[in-house]
Amino acid sequence: MTLYIGREASKLWKRICVETTTEINLLIDNWKYLLAGLIFQYIHGLAARGVHYLHRPGPILQDIGFFLLPELGQDKAYISETVFTFIFLSFVLWTFHPFIFKSKKIYTVLVWCRVLAFLVASQILRIVTFYSTQLPGPNYHCREGSKLATLPKPDSMLEVLLINFPRGVIYGCGDLIFSSHMIFTLVFVLTYQKYGTRRCIKQFAWLVAVIQSLLIVASRKHYTVDIVVAWYTVNLVVFFIDKKLPELPDRTSGSSPLLLPLSSKDKDSKTKEENHKLMNGNSVDPADWRPRTQVNGKILEDANGIHVDTAMTGV
Known part of the structure; x- marks a missing residue:
């Protein structure tokens, strides 16, 4: 006891x-x-x-x-x-x-x-x-x-x-x-x-x-x-x-608490980060991750697009 x-x-x-x-x-x-x-x-x-x-x-x-x-x-x-x-x-x-x-x-x-x-x-x-x-x-x-x-x-x-x-x-x-x-x-x-x-x-x-x-x-x-x-x-x-006011963070999800909304500066930096990810071929949403193939410096969503590009360039 x-x-x-x-x-x-x-x-x-x-x-x-x-x-x-x-x-x-x-x-x-x-x-x-x-x-x-x-x-x-x-x-x-x-x-x-x-x-x-x-x-x-x-x-x-x-x-x-x-x-x-x-x-x-x-x-x-x-x-x-x-x-x-x-x-x-x-x-x-x-x-x-x-x-x-x-x-x-x-x-x-x-x-x-x-x-x-x-x-x-x-x-x-x-x-x-x-x-x-x-x-x-x-x-x-x-x-x-x-x-x-x-x-x-x-x-x-x-x-x-x-x-x-x-x-x-x-x-x-x-x-x-x-x-x-x-x-x-x-x-x-x-x-x-x-x-x-x-x-x-x-x-x-x-x-x-x-x-x-x-x-x-x-x-x-x-x-x-x-x-x-x-x-x-x-x-x-x-x-x-x-x-x-922003909603209180859910303690069960382990999210970081915020008291005030993001400022315009924070929003701009966040937008730039998302654009940078998109330019590098990384989607912001994990659900959108799909295999990509690079041909002639171009990033294609589907590997089948290689045949279309090949026919157009004559290679």
């Missing part, structure tokens, strides 16, 4: 080492995209912090979700955050599962490059939207009479740049349309829908996304329109950007 456990532990350690080496190589090639995506997360937080200075509390707008869903109250507002934390951590752990499990369908670095691309595109639309029109926040700390509803003018630029993390993110106001929580939730669910392998988990993920939507409205953190706009906007963003 001890020998079996030791052998399995050795295999697991080798698997982790091999996977780490592979992911490090991918990280070296694609670190710019990951860094750009992470930097934009800070820019998104900075934009949400900035709109808080513009927020003006007012009467809560009429909302159908507020009529249909009972208000959870301030003492139960943590429920929606707990569900979101569960979704976030579950997805992060899943993206690192190739380090542990034998069934490897994804590369962690490449998956996060795609996820960050989806997030950045959705967050750009969100920033444009909530800066266009500032709605009175329905959250408890954004209502009239709350000291946090409007931020005083900053004393220095450093105060704005630090964004008072994490308190400034949790108690933000004004960044309503559309929900940032739903951006992350839908991007994670859509990514697992495409690259995940367990059908039951996919169905459960969509159910949790619906529950998360209802909890956000019931917690009065967003209006219903913020959730509705997020559902169709994020799905459309993921759909169109996913078609532009």
Whole structure:
């Protein structure tokens, strides 16, 4: 029994080492995209912090979700955050599962490059939207009479740049349309829908996304329109950007991973290489390899062509 456990532990350690080496190589090639995506997360937080200075509390707008869903109250507002934390951590752990499990369908670095691309595109639309029109926040700390509803003018630029993390993110106001929580939730669910392998988990993920939507409205953190706009906007963003990005390499085929399409320079060099092969009598496609015979400096597809050439030249 001890020998079996030791052998399995050795295999697991080798698997982790091999996977780490592979992911490090991918990280070296694609670190710019990951860094750009992470930097934009800070820019998104900075934009949400900035709109808080513009927020003006007012009467809560009429909302159908507020009529249909009972208000959870301030003492139960943590429920929606707990569900979101569960979704976030579950997805992060899943993206690192190739380090542990034998069934490897994804590369962690490449998956996060795609996820960050989806997030950045959705967050750009969100920033444009909530800066266009500032709605009175329905959250408890954004209502009239709350000291946090409007931020005083900053004393220095450093105060704005630090964004008072994490308190400034949790108690933000004004960044309503559309929900940032739903951006992350839908991007994670859509990514697992495409690259995940367990059908039951996919169905459960969509159910949790619906529950998360209802909890956000019931917690009065967003209006219903913020959730509705997020559902169709994020799905459309993921759909169109996913078609532009190259497909993730199939790990079972052993193909080399690529993040971005070939540049025009690479395409030109590849075309020249193919033409060179054709000029030398080598077909690009192995299925087109056929015996060729050379007569009078000419390459013929079939040996029977020798008789035709002989008759024409009189030899």
